[in-house]
Amino acid sequence: xxxxxxxxxxxxxxxxxxxxxxxxxxxxxxxxxxxxxxxxxxxxxxxxxxxxxxxxxxxxxxxxxxxxxxxxxxxxxxxxxxxxxxxxxxxxxxxxxxxxxxxxxxxxx
Ligand SMILES: [Zn+2]
Ligand SMILES: [Zn+2]
Numbered sequence: 001x002x003x004x005x006x007x008x009x010x011x012x013x014x015x016x017x018x019x020x021x022x023x024x025x026x027x028x029x030x031x032x033x034x035x036x037x038x039x040x041x042x043x044x045x046x047x048x049x050x051x052x053x054x055x056x057x058x059x060x061x062x063x064x065x066x067x068x069x070x071x072x073x074x075x076x077x078x079x080x081x082x083x084x085x086x087x088x089x090x091x092x093x094x095x096x097x098x099x100x101x102x103x104x105x106x107x108x109x
Contacts, residue, residue, distance in 0.1 A: 002097065003033040006040065008085040010058040013074035017060040020085050026057070026070070036100035038108050051078070052108055079105055 010017045023032040030044035034051065041048035052075070057068030082105070086098055 001035050001037060003035050003041065003043075004093070004097075005043075006032045006034045007089065008081045010056055010060065011073035011078040011081050012056050012058070012061065012071035013077065015058060015060050015071070015077075017058045020081075020088070023056070026068075034101070036097045036104065038101055038104040050108055051105070 006023045007020060008023075009020045024030060025032055025042035025045065028042060028044050030042050033041055033043050035041075035048070038051050039048045040051050040054050052073060055070035055072050057070040059068075061069040061071060063069065079102075082101075086093060086101075
């Protein structure tokens with residue numbers, strides 16, 4: 001099992017933001033990572049759990065003060081945005097890891 005920095009656009013339902021970016025943990029600002037079991041963790045807190053149990057905030061859903069409204073990922077959208085970002089980073093990833101991740105994503109939720 002290995003961890004990679006999470007890089008994708010926002011997976012929240014009905015979010016129109018298509019800019020892919022790295023993600024950081026709300027409480028500490030450290031980078032979020034993903035493994036092939038479809039779990040996320042904060043690189044500082046090391047609190048790994050099912051990706052569908054996390055919520056995601058971006059500038060497209062924030063209140064007037066700029067505070068982000070965190071939303072659960074939409075299953076179909078999550079698969080799509082991850083597939084796009086994995087394709088972009090294809091050269092750095094091994095096939096085995098990607099296949100495992102896709103299989104595990106399908107099993108979860
Ligand atoms: Zn953290
Ligand atoms: Zn969003």
